[in-house]
Amino acid sequence: MTAPKTIYDKIWDAHVAHEAEDGTCLLYIDRHLVHEVTSPQAFEGLRMAGRTVRAPEKTIAVPDHNVPTTAGRENPEAMTEDSRIQVAALDSNAKEFGIHYYPVTDIRQGIVHIVGPEQGWTLPGMTVVCGDSHTATHGAFGALAHGIGTSEVEHVLATQTLVQKKSKNMKVEITGKLKPGVTAKDITLAVIGETGTGGGTGYVIEYCGEAIRDLSMEGRMTVCNMAIEGGARAGLIAPDETTxxxxxxxxxxxxxxEWEAALAYWKTLFTDEGAHFDKVVTLKGEEIEPVVTWGTSPEDVLPISGVVPAPEDFTGGKIEAARRSIEYMGLKPGQKLSEIEIDTVFIGSCTNGRIEDLRAAAEILKGKKIKDGLRAMVVPGSGLVRAQAEEEGLADIFKEAGFEWRLAGCSMCLAMNPDQLGEEERCASTSNRNFEGRQGFKGRTHLVSPAMAAAAAITGHLTDVREMM
Amino acid sequence: MEKFKTVTGVAAPMPLVNIDTDMIIPKRFLKSIKRTGFGVSLFDEMRYNRDGTEIEDFVLNKPAYRNAEILIAGDNFGCGSSREHAPWAIADFGIKSIVSTSFADIFYNNCFKNGILPIILPQEQVDVLMKDAEKGENARQTVDLEAQTITTSDGEVFSFEVDPFRKHCLLEGLDDIGLSLEKVDSIEAFETKANAERPWV
Structure with missing residues (x-):
């Protein structure tokens, strides 16, 4: 009898194309997603070495980081010159190397991690990589998915493999049921609050437990998306009927x-009874509250009922980091989180730019107006999400509430396009990183769920969404 | 890729924990389609005022550390995005080795692809190297990859671990795409088998 395996073990074993004596493997890659920012140097490398793309049929490209989200963006004038050059480079590289491509004029265009699942490129049991750390998103399907650097992008383009050593197994179990107003975003932030941003380093996480099983696919994508913020190489969830x-x-x-054959295979993708995990973290679903971040690291998480901590509450190097964060964020220790005033709300990103996220926000906003003077925008994750939201009447709710209704892209999650925070502007954001300068130079980010972002838009300060339900 | 043997040079102390890739190279510099020229923008928002003048008390702006070749950093260095622009900027600045208690996974991988040696050591040893680095430009440290040691300016020696394959690639300056393509038969055999077993992929 073979030793019991985790789902990660199973997917890994099914993709080893070559193993050297020291355990270094060539791991075969089933899907390679490509965007405009981390790929131009890789394609240039191929050209210089006279190499081709080994499996263009497994390679999918879409521009998302740079693209404006305002009307008229297909006009080259809408972009700065450097952005235009990057998008044009993706355009011509896709044509030259014959890979699948969704240009901005295609309704299927959107954030690469939303487009992949939406189009059915991402399937259970696959290996999926992209030159983007949030590739972890695809783990929601029971796929092994992670971000890679540009040299590795070039390696995958040329060989359809990655040089890898196996990571350790970590189990994150969320038991029980979530309380009303608590979402997948709160789960994933709460986990990072528990483990720290380095807690997952060296591991692939399997998320499991009743609260995870109860999530929709979209919620599971939100959870896995932020596995990287906990430092893990990847996060995944065993596929089931929901998947x-x-x-x-x-x-x-x-x-x-083929569907029947695939389904039979996918049903074998679960962690065997007694399989070994090198690390286990368990949270009780019913104890998770709606959370917000107060600092400049995703581990700086507290329930909305909490207060800004003091640097002295921490130990080691985190004392200085917390002091720096609190100063950067313009906060005071002891200040109630629910009293922090904001001037911007951003709903979107590969973390929370899917239709269910927009529904959750619209549910809170229905018939209400955003606080006077506030700037609020919704950036759907793809053209198809946008179309569906318009069909469901969500777009009207957002617009009537005072939100800007934008076109698809990464937008203010990382502010590489014109959507940016000004200095010291403060944003309740459904994105994934609250790093210094992430949403604009000296901009201040509080990470929240879509429902919490909607609540903050109405009151003008961070708000416990449960008070509005 | 340039070969990495030994480095003897000034070590700059950056004790802050969780230095992320957005700090190492902010996104506005990601719009280049080249791999070079990022050194001047390394740590941009910590290093320069908005008008482009230098922030005097940032470590790499201090006369002692302007030519640093080694960085002694706080925990979890390089967390955040997968942008290889981060190690490109570090290498372009002239830093060849980074020491910390821990590195983010993708950043750690990216370093090896660019001739940078990331070294993981226990907190007590990082503390010693950090204190040594704080002495300034006379405190030159030596990283010896072959011997897998780092030596303080006082001659204290610490050993470190490094994956043998990665060590080999760094020492020889090898391009791993070329190495992997030598195994193209294995890749082809895998594809044939996988196509039969999982034709829907």
Whole structure:
């Protein structure tokens, strides 16, 4: 009998194309997603070495980081010259190397991690990589998915493999049921608050437990998306009926007899009884509250009922880091988190730019107006999410409340396009990183769920969404 | 890639924990389609005022550390995005080795692809190296990859671990795409088998 395996072990074993004596492996890559920022140097490297893309049919490109999210963006004048050059480079590289491509004029264009699952490129049991740390998102399907650097992008383009050593196994279990007003975003932030941003370093996380099982595919994507913020190489969730239901019928999902064969295989992708985990973290679902971040690291998480901590509450190097964060964020120790006033709200990103995220925010905003003087924007994760939200009447709710209703892209999550915070502007954001300068030079970010972002938009300060439900 | 043997040079102390890739190279510098020229923008928002003048008390702006070749850093260095622009900027500035108690995974990988040696040591040893680095430009440290040691200016020696394959690639300055393509038969065999077993992929 073979030793019990985790789902990570199983996917890993199924993708080793070559193993050297020292355990260094060539791991075969089933899907390679590409965007405009981390790929131009890789394609240039291929050209210089006279190499080709080994599996163009497994390579999918979409511009997302740089693209403006305002009307008229297909006009080259809408972008700064350097952005235009990057998008144009992706355009010509996609054509030259014959890879799948969704240009900004295509309704399927959007954030690469939203487009992949939406189009059925991402399937259970696959290995998925992208020159982007939030590739972890695709782990929601029971795929092994992680970010890579540009040299590795070039390596995958040329060889369809990655040089890898296996990570350790970590289990994050969320038991029980979530309370009303608590979402997948609160789970994933609460986990990082517990483990720290380095807690997952060297591990692949499997998220499990009743609260994870109860999540929709979209919620699971939100959870896995931020595995990287906990330092993990990847985060994944064993596929189940929820997964199969989501995948079925998508443009690139298998059909007919192939669907049946795939389904039979996918049902073997679970962690065997007694499989070994090197680290285990357990949180009780019913104890998780809606959370916000107060600092400049995603581990700086507290329930909305909390107060800004003091540097002395920490130990070691975190004391100085917390002092720096509190100063950068313009806060005072002891200040109630629910009294922090904001001037901007951003709803979108690969973390929370899917249709359910927009529904959750619209539910709170229905019939209400945002606080006077506040700047609020919704940036759907893809053109298809946007179209669906318009069809469901969500766009009207946002617009009537005073939100800007934008086109798809990464937008203010990392502010590489014109959507940026000004100096000392403070934003309640559904994105994934609150680093210094992330959303604009000296901008201040508080990470929250879509429902919490909507609540903050109405009151003008960080707000416990449960008071509005 | 340039070969990495030994480095003897000034070590700059950056004790702050969780230095992320957005700090190392802010996004406005990610719009280049080249791999070079990022050194001047390394740590941009910590290093320069908005008008482009230098912030005097930032470590790499101090006369003692302007030519640093080694960085002694706080925990979890390089967390955040996968941008290889971070190690490109570090290498372009002239830093060849970084020491910390821990590195973020993707950043750690990216270093080796760019001739930078990231060294993981226990807190007590990082503390000693940090104190040594704080002495300034006379405190030159030596990293010896072959011997897997780092030596303080006082001659105290610490050993470090490094993956043998990665060590080999750094020492020889090898391009790993070329190495992997030597195994193309294995890749082809895998594809044939995988296509039969999982034709829907």
């Amino acid at each position: 199969f239901e989501y995948v079925k019928g998508r443009p690139h999902a298998p059909k007919g007899a």
